[in-house]
Amino acid sequence: MKCSYACQSAEHAVARRQFLQGVAATAAGSVVGGLGLFANPAVSAALNNQQKRVVVFNMHGGLSQLESWDPKPGTDTGGPFRAIDTSVPGIKISELLPNIAKQMHHLCLVRGVNTKEDDHGKGAYLMTHGRRESPAADYPTLGAVCAKTLSSEDGGLPGHIIITPGGGGGRGNDSAYLGPKYSSIYLGNGNPPSHTVRPGKVTEPMDTVRNDFRRRVDQRFLNRRRTAVTDAYTYSYEQAIQLMKQREIFDVSKEPEKDHERYGKYDLGRHCLLARRLLEKGISFVQVSHSNYDTHNENFNFHIEQLGEFDRSFAAFVSDLASRGMLDSTLIVVLSEFGRTPNINLYYGRDHWSHAWSVVLAGSKIQRGIAYGKTNPRGTEVVDGQVDHANLFHTYLQASGVDSTDSFDIEGRDVPIADPASKMIKQILA
Amino acid sequence: MKPWIKPSRLIMPLAICAASLATNANAAESATESLHTRIDRVLAASIDHPVAEVATDAEFLRRIWLDLAGMPPSPDDVKAFLADTAPQKRAAAVDRVLESPHFARHLATTLDVMLMERRAAKNVPDADWQAYIFQACRENRPLNELARAILRADSNDTANRPAAKFYLDRGPDPNLITRDVGRVFLGRDMQCAQCHNHPLISDYLQADYHGLLAFFESSSEQKLTEGKTARVAFAEQPGKNVVFDSVFVKNDKHMSGPRVPLESSVNEPIFAAGDEFRVRAAENVVPVLKSSRRALLADSIAGGKNQTFNENLANRLWALMMGRGLVYPVDGHQPDNPPVHPELLKLLGTELAAMKFDTRAFLREIALSKAYSRSVDLPRIDPSRGSEVMLKIAESKKLAESLHAKTTAAKTSFDAAVKAWYDAETTQIAAVAPVDAALAKHAEGAKASDAAVKVLTDTEVQLKARREAAAAVVEASNKAAEVVKRLPAEKELAAAAQKFVDRAKSIAPEVTTLEKTVAEKSTLAKKAADALVPLVKAVDDARIKAAPAREATLQKEQAVLAARRVLNEARVAEEHEKRRLKSLEAEAQFLLAEERIAGVKKTVESKRAELAKLDAEVNAAKQRAAELEKTTATAESTKLAAEKKLSETNAINDAYDKKIASVAKAIESADSARQQLGDDALVNEALAKLKTRADQLKLQSSDPKAKRTAAQADVQRAVDALKMATQTRDVARKVIVDRTAAVKKAQDSIDADDFQLKALAAERGSAVETLTTYWSNDFSIAQLKPLTPEQLGWSIMKASGVYDQYERQEIAALEKAQPLNDQTKRDPAKMKARAVELEQRVFDKLKGVLPTFVATYAAGAGQPQNDFFATVDQALFISNGEMVNNWFAPSGTNVSGRMVAEKDLAKAASDLYLTVLNRPASVEESADVTRVLTEQSANKPAAVQELLWGLLTSAEFRFNH
CATH class of the missing domain: 1.10.287 (Helix Hairpins)
Structure with a gap:
């Protein structure tokens, strides 16, 4: 007797087998042709055709857009850092991101984000759920939605991984009505999931x-x-x-030493390298967090320190995904719960600011090397291309080949995948 | 369909219930009949297909333990129960489990999860709440009373303070509370009806949602401090009407007072403005209203007369026992998703109320029903049912059509009633506006008045203090004067006394001033209070003016309710019939598959007989052909021999012919010589001799000639015979070829049938699956009930022996603290109290591991907790988790320890099965265990532990069946 639900279906098994054979053949072919060195990109390219993936860099605490993606040098709000040229003529970013500047041709800066929510918890909720928190309804996170819509169901691998900065493990509670199957599995400080050793x-x-x-x-x-x-x-x-x-x-230690060196031998570097490894192995959704950007005091010193780490690891990550041919199938998102105030406070800090900040996207169907949306010269408000969390959520999914205007069927109840009152940012989709 | 979009959950079928409308006739009889008999009677009338056999004793015992005690029985319980021959032993076992302290524990856990859905504690500590629920379960407090306490709770009532958790730990947010009161207490998830009428469920009206919201809308969190501890109350202010509009329809304003879904608006006493409070709110004082909406809700829902509430509770209790509600999901009560047996749910709801919500008695009745004790196996279905089922399908289709017509008509009336209602509401909204304005004005006045009163009170307090001070000064002054009188020489004292005198003089005007101020403030306060009087009256007047509009709306509301009842009854009937049709179709599908399989099998049988015949023919032909081959060969050799003989005779004849010819030639030559020589004697003699020789030769050659003729005839015969033999043989050969082809054809045809049989078997398989789903959903066969996280935790602790180990320790400790004497042993009450204490002690020792099971096996906090799911981290937890794997290790008296010590492997197998699955092992199972233990005899302790693991991780263990 056969059960007719998807995860056990013979079609799936066959497709998976064919796919694996395809991968093996491609890889072997490359070796025969004397191109063994490129076997890895070939495998990645084979994966690309089959599966879309999403990786989120969560800049915990609220990254300052002014010290990163939307610098305003020479104004009273701009702070001490300069803006530097990038690999895309006309687009400048903060001098704290020199390595990322060289990868700009892969990236899409969304500079007109206005989420109208200055509370950490609520801001984090709306950015990861694409909806405002509502007490009477709970929604799944982007990771859970991706695990459900992008993962093949027959592997033993989880589709939703969160690499936490600290320890811990187990299963998250972030899949709401999609069910615990799509909840995140925590890799505490990059360690393997719990109970995977006999x-x-x-x-x-x-x-x-x-x-x-x-x-x-x-x-x-x-x-x-x-x-x-x-x-x-x-x-x-x-x-x-x-x-x-x-x-x-x-096990990120299986990655070559020179990559560890390139990504940086600190937690974030390791986590980024692990993210690359997980995506290559076919995991649909990976989230990496970098903590902590909540710089009410000493904003500038903190950003030098934090972004120094991020610049190196993230630039290596983007460059690798591009050279391995994975960027066409992998959406990269750099987000926070909000940005930071243009106003510099008495403690050289910047406070919570959700009215004009930036999110960065790359890969999949996102246009490369563009900056969309604009803030005014002091960075205090969006003057062009204003978007919010819900527009972004639609865009993440559309970029990954998921029709975000569709609905999930939950016990016979249609639940829109993304906020039906909102829509994608067409202008940045290729 | 995209792979990640789940197919809609099938609407499950049920059999007709119309037949069970015997209630009236049997009403008198019913009164004396037990509920479980009535349950079975209603079900028997409603189910028109075969039902499963009765579950085995072992299955039944495991079932009641898990369902009522939340843990499996001990192997000793199982053995005793299996050995018991009393006819009423099942009922007795049910009573034993219900009397055990585990029942209250399990019910408390179940209610906690049902009410709080594992939300993280926010304002009320889990321990207080759980103790409260547990106490209620232990006392078997009526369930509706508990519901009532929860629904009215503001945390001010010390006896029921933890009951406020339901509200306080949901924010308290009025919308979340509305949703969950709807779900948990009324079985209706109206979340989608917050902003518009529910898009998919036509009976979930936006007006229902807001009617319910109106009960909570005026309540909010109030922080209190009591000494050093802070707590939160859910404080209620006088309520207003809730105004709402649909996001789908423009300019569509509606208004609702407090109204329970499917009921009339609550008749709420109206108090004059400002007169609503029994206790007014203040710092650290929770207001008490003369009429609390939440109290009205509690009485309205949980008073015993609300059938929606009663049926919801009955359905949830049914689901607790049966693994699925009569309505599924349990928060999906609505006419388009009717109960699988509508009459049964009506009966259960009514009877639960009639039993005064005695949970224990109610669960007992379910446990004693036949429906409860069915096995999980699909019953045998008589193939002859086919024609009956087809007939029923045709009838059902016709009936569904006519029911649909009824629904359509009822819908038209309902829509008209709703429109009239909405129109009346529009009028009312305008009429009520002045009331709200007057209330707002009054609120302003009240605020001013309150302020004036506060100023007055403050001044009065000052005055009182000053008066007391003045009195003290005067008294001190008098006393000091006395001292000076007695000690006139002491100057310092005199000076001091003078100070008192001076102060007594100066303080008097201060008092007077304050007295004046008080009088002024009193006037002001009175003025402010007086100013309120017209404002109160203005409110009253506005209300009187608005009353007719309100009355009109209420009247229309009544019409809507009546139309809705008719519509909902029609819908229930229609949907119910549709489901019945689907169930019948599933059965027909199954029977068809069976029939086709039987048909093909029969064809295959006759084809096989045919094939056997053909095979025999081929064999016979082959045999015959073999004989004919032999005959042919013989003819061939005969022919060859004849030909040889012929050629021999030919040679002899040829030799004679040659001799005769040469003699003839010599005669001719001699003749010619005689003619030339004349009559020469010598020549004549020679000629004569030659002639004689010629005659001699002629004579001699006659025999060989005759022989040659004979030989020629022989050859001819042999050739003919050979030809004949060859022909016959060829015919035989052809028969073989033909028959072999026929055999192949027959075989191919059989192979094709076998292939078809396989396809049909798959078809039958899916038909069995569908039918099993339908029939388990209508309770004609038992559901597989996944263990809850707690049940799983306790089951693993019981099976691995951890529970027993702790229990033994606690028995010893209890024995040491309070030794059992004979008198106690004879006192059932004392023994029961002791059992309760023992359970509490063991529970306290082991409850710490439950959160691990909950974290691993439970759905997310705030999500519905009754859907099964299996994730890889669960499998990893039980495969590799140190804690549980340590439990499985052999130690002393646990099952793995006992198995290590047991030399008889079959006995070890039996122990394992009785302990873990609570049933005897079958022969095959016993052999399996024995084989593993024999193969692993070198490391038996490890093997035993892993056998235990293998049973604990089996599907049979994971599901209560």
Whole structure:
């Protein structure tokens, strides 16, 4: 008896097998042709055709747009830093981002963001959910939506990964009505998911014995009664075995030393390199956080320090994705909960400011090397191309090939994927 | 369809319920009949297809333990129950579990999850709330009373303070509260009706949502400090009408007072402006209203007469036992999603109220029903049902059509009633505006008056203090004068006394001034109060003016309610029939697949017989051909021999012919010589001799000639015989070829049938799946019930022996603290109290591990908690988590320890199955365990642990069946 829900369907299995064979053939072909060095991009390119992916860099606390994407040098709000030329003539960004400036031709700056929300929690909510927080309704995060819409269902790998700056692990509570299957799996400080190593006293042969026994026991019961629910349950154990076999995917130390060097030997560098590894292995959604930009005091010193890290790691990340041919299928988003005030306070700090700030996108169907939207000379308000969290959320999905105006069918109830009152930013989609 | 869009959940079927409308006739009889008998009677009338067999004793025992105690039975319980031969043993077991302290625990957990949906504590600590719920369950407090306490709770009532958690930990946000009161207490998730009528569920009106919202809209959080502790109350102010409009329709303003969905507006007493409070709000004082809307709601919903509430609770309790509500999802009550057995839900709702919401008694009745004790296996279906089912399908289609016509007509009347209602509302909105304006003015006046009163009070306080001071000074002055009198020589004292005298003089005017001020402020306060009087009257007047408009709206509301009842009944009937049709179609699908399979099987059988016949023919032909080959060969060799003989005789004849010819030639030569020589004697002699020789030769050659003729005839015969044999053989050969082709054709045809059989088997498989879904959803076979996170946690602790280990420790500790004496042992009440204490002690020791299970197996906080899901992190947790894997290790008396010690492997297998799955192992299962243990005899402790793991992770363990 066969259950007719998607994750078990034969079509899926076949497609997956063909796909894997395709990958193997491409890679082998490259080696035969004496192009072994490029085998890696070839694999990535094969992946590209199959699956879209999304990576979010969450600049926790509120990155200053004035010290990054939308500098206003020489004004009373501009602060001490200069603006520098980038690889795209006419677009300048802060001198704190010299390496990223060289990658500008891959990026799309969205400079007219106005989210009208200066509270950390609420700002973070609306940026990751594409909707304003409402007590009577809970919505899934971008990661959960991507896991549901972009992931293939038959692998053992989770589709929604959050690399946290600190420790911790387990499953997040961020998928709302999509169900825990699409909730984030935390990689605390970049460590592999919890419980992916067999307990010491369970040997590998014994693990096989116990799983074989479990399968026989199941078979006897399932002969009596088999449903989608029992299949989902027994399948979760097979997935666990798959995941344990593929545990190396989460081990960033397997990446070459020179890449560790290039990305920077600090947490963010490691996390960015891990993100690259996870995306290459086919995980649909990865979020990296960089903490903490909430610079009410000493805004400028903090940004020198923080952006110094970010500039190096992020530039290496973008450049790698581009050279590996992954940028066509991977959407990169750099967001915060809001920006920072043009006004510089008494403590050389900047406070919360959601009325005119910037978000950066790259990859997938996003246009390359452009700056969309404009703030006034002092950076106090948006004068052109104003967008908000909901427009951005639609755009993330549209760029990844998901029709954001469609709905999820939740228990027979149509729930719009993105805020139906809003729409995508057409101007930045290729 | 995109792969990530879930197909709509199938609307599940049910059988006709019209047949069960026997209620009136049987009303008198029903009164004496137990509820479980009535449940089964209503179901029997409603289900018109076979139902599952009765579950085994072992399955039943495991089921009631998990459903009522939240944990599985011990292996000893299972053995005792299986050995028990009493006919009423199932009922007795149900009573035992209901009497056990685990029942209250499990019910409390269930209610906690149902009410709070695992939201993080915000204003009311979880421990207080859980203790409150647990106490209510232990006392078997009527469920509606608990609901009432929750719905009226403001946290001010000390006895029910934790009951305010429902509100306070949901923000408190009026919209979230509205949604969840609708879901949890009324079974209606009206979230989408907040901004417009529900787009998909026509019975969820925006007016319902806002009618419910009106009960909470005037309540908000109030922070209180009591000494050093701070707490929050849900304080209520006098309520107003809620005004709303649809985001879909422009200029469509509506207004609602407090109204429970499907009911009339609440008849709310109206107090004069400013006279609404019993206790007015102040710092650290929670206001008390003369008429609280939340109290009105509590009484209206949970008073026992609201069938929506009663049916919602009955449905949730049914779902607790049966694994699925009669209405599914449990917060999806609406006529387009009617109960799978509408009459049964009506009965259960009514009876729950009649039983005064006695949860324990109600659950007991469900547990004793036949419906509860069905097995999970699809029953055998008689193939002869086919024609009956087809007939029913045809009838059902016709009926659905006529029901649809009824619904359409009812909808037209309903729409008209709604339009009239909305029009009346528009008039009312205008009429009510002056009331609101007057109220606002009054509020302003009240504020001024309050301020004036406060100034007056403050001044009075000052005056009182000053008066007291003055009195003290005078008293001190008199006392000092006395001292001076007694000690006249002491100058300093005299000076001091003078100071008192001076102060007594100076303070008197101060008092007078303050007295004046008080009088002034009093006048002002009175003035302000007087100023309120016309404002109060203005409100009253405005209300009187607005009253007719309000009356008109209420009248239209009544009309809407009546039309809605008719419409909803029509909808229920129609949807119900549609579902029944689907169920019938699923059964027909199954029967058709069965029939086709049987048909093909029969064809295959006859084809196989045919094939066997053909095979035999081929064999016979082959045999015959083999014989004919032999005959042919013989003829061939006969022919060859004859030909040889012929050629031999030919040679002999040829030799004679040659001799005869040469003699003839010699005669001819001799003749010619005689003619030339004349009559020469010698020649004559020679000629005569030659002639004699010629005659001799002629004579001699006659025999070989005859032989040759014979030989020629022989050859001819042999050739003929060979030809004959060859022909016959060729015929036989052709028969073989033909028959072999026929065999192949027959075989191909059988292969094609086998292929078709496989396809049909798959078809049958999916038909079985669909049918199983329909029939388990109408409770004719049992549901697989996924264990809740808590049930799973306790089950693993029980099966692995952790629970028993702690229980033994606590028994010992209890024995040490309060040794059991014979008198106690004879006192059932005391023994029960002891069991309660023991359970509490073990629970306290082990409750710390539950959050791990909840974090791993529960849906997100604030999400519905009854949907099953399986994720890879759960599988990893139980596969590799140190905590649980340590529990599985053999130790002393746990099952893995016992298995290690047990030499008889079959006994070990039996112990394992009784402990983990609470049933005996089958022969095959026992052999499986024995084989693994034999193969792993070198590391038995590890093997035993992993066998335990294998059963604990099996689907059978994960689902209560």
